[in-house]
Amino acid sequence: GEVYERYQILNQLGKGSFGEVRKAVDVETGDLRAIKQIVKHRFQTDPKALDLCRREIEITSSLHHENLCRLIEWFEDPQHICLVLEYIDGGDLLDYILKYPNEMGLPEEHAAMLTLQICRGMAYTHSRGVAHRDLKPDNILLMRETPDSPVVIKIADFGLAKMVNAKTMLTSLVGTPQYLAPEVVMQDKRNPGYENVVDSWSIGIIVYSMLTKSMPFAEEGDQPLERIRARFTQPFDVDLLFERGISDRAIDFISRLLEKKPSDRMTMAQALDHPWLAGPASQDS
Numbered sequence: 136g137e138v139y140e141r142y143q144i145l146n147q148l149g150k151g152s153f154g155e156v157r158k159a160v161d162v163e164t165g166d167l168r169a170i171k172q173i174v175k176h177r178f179q180t181d182p183k184a185l186d187l188c189r190r191e192i193e194i195t196s197s198l199h200h201e202n203l204c205r206l207i208e209w210f211e212d213p214q215h216i217c218l219v220l221e222y223i224d225g226g227d228l229l230d231y232i233l234k235y236p237n238e239m240g241l242p243e244e245h246a247a248m249l250t251l252q253i254c255r256g257m258a259y260t261h262s263r264g265v266a267h268r269d270l271k272p273d274n275i276l277l278m279r280e281t282p283d284s285p286v287v288i289k290i291a292d293f294g295l296a297k298m299v300n301a302k303t304m305l306t307s308l309v310g311t312p313q314y315l316a317p318e319v320v321m322q323d324k325r326n327p328g329y330e331n332v333v334d335s336w337s338i339g340i341i342v343y344s345m346l347t348k349s350m351p352f353a354e355e356g357d358q359p360l361e362r363i364r365a366r367f368t369q370p371f372d373v374d375l376l377f378e379r380g381i382s383d384r385a386i387d388f389i390s391r392l393l394e395k396k397p398s399d400r401m402t403m404a405q406a407l408d409h410p411w412l413a414g415p416a417s418q419d420s
């Protein structure tokens with residue numbers, strides 16, 4: 136394939152809104168990398184794209200935590216800005232949930248072990264003053280140190296992190312609205328300062344889907360906006376959790392993440408202290 140001075144490009148790993156992510160090998164060290172290529176001509180047609188790209192590089196390179204995907208360096212070629220990321224070989228959480236052999240969802244202890252790592256990564260991110268704002272299972276990657284070691288979570292794609300303008304967020308994310316917090320959609324100016332807990336909401340949705348392989352809010356109406364608005368008024372489907380025998384602790388954990396009012400919602404620091412995570416699952420890592 137294509138060759139950069141230092142990286143030999145291999146197969147495609149994913150395709151996103153701004154370009155492709157491709158597997159690569161560092162020819163000097165032999166290390167595997169993921170190179171996220173952001174197409175430069177986007178910058179001419181979309182004036183915000185350059186800012187977003189700069190922010191993604193700045194934020195990703197400033198965050199160092201074992202549960203976050205690390206940015207090693209970046210460079211450009213005539214057509215692309217290239218982000219060189221550590222290569223995460225275990226696929227994403229979406230595939231992991233869908234392919235998990237148990238039809239009903241992940242066993243609770245396993246879900247709690249993964250959630251603990253997601254919350255650790257996000258508690259660190261929030262402590263650095265950054266909100267991710269695009270947490271969903273396809274942006275959460277998994278790897279194992281060795282084939283027998285436990286799964287390690289690596290949160291990726293800080294492409295929308297700390298983007299303050301909620302209106303832009305709505306228009307750009309309306310294609311996959313399932314993980315958006317109510318206040319993002321309402322653009323509630325009376326509730327400033329709760330930006331970090333939009334991530335808590337998304338994690339509530341993610342945990343629910345891990346435990347049930349289904350979504351907490353009924354998808355009704357043809358218009359995406361209608362579907363999103365339903366989330367302001369409807370309670371989530373807690374009956375399914377009871378039917379599946381999910382523990383009271385897990386139900387409480389999810390309920391506190393899916394609080395509609397941002398000021399009532401559980402922060403990541405509180406999540407780490409919650410009995411569902413602070414129980415047995417936290418001991419083995």
Ligand code: ADP
Pocket residue numbers: 148149150151152153154156169171204220221222223224227273274276291292293294
């Ligand atoms: P976008 O902002 O376009 O959504 P992402 O950063 O989410 O781009 O990357 C798109 C996809 O590429 C991811 O969902 C994942 O499948 C794959 N990918 C991204 N980063 C890595 C990585 N470091 N290692 C392995 N695969 C990755």
Ligand code: MG
Pocket residue numbers: 151273274292
């Ligand atoms: Mg993504």
Ligand code: MG
Pocket residue numbers: 151269292293294295
């Ligand atoms: Mg992105």
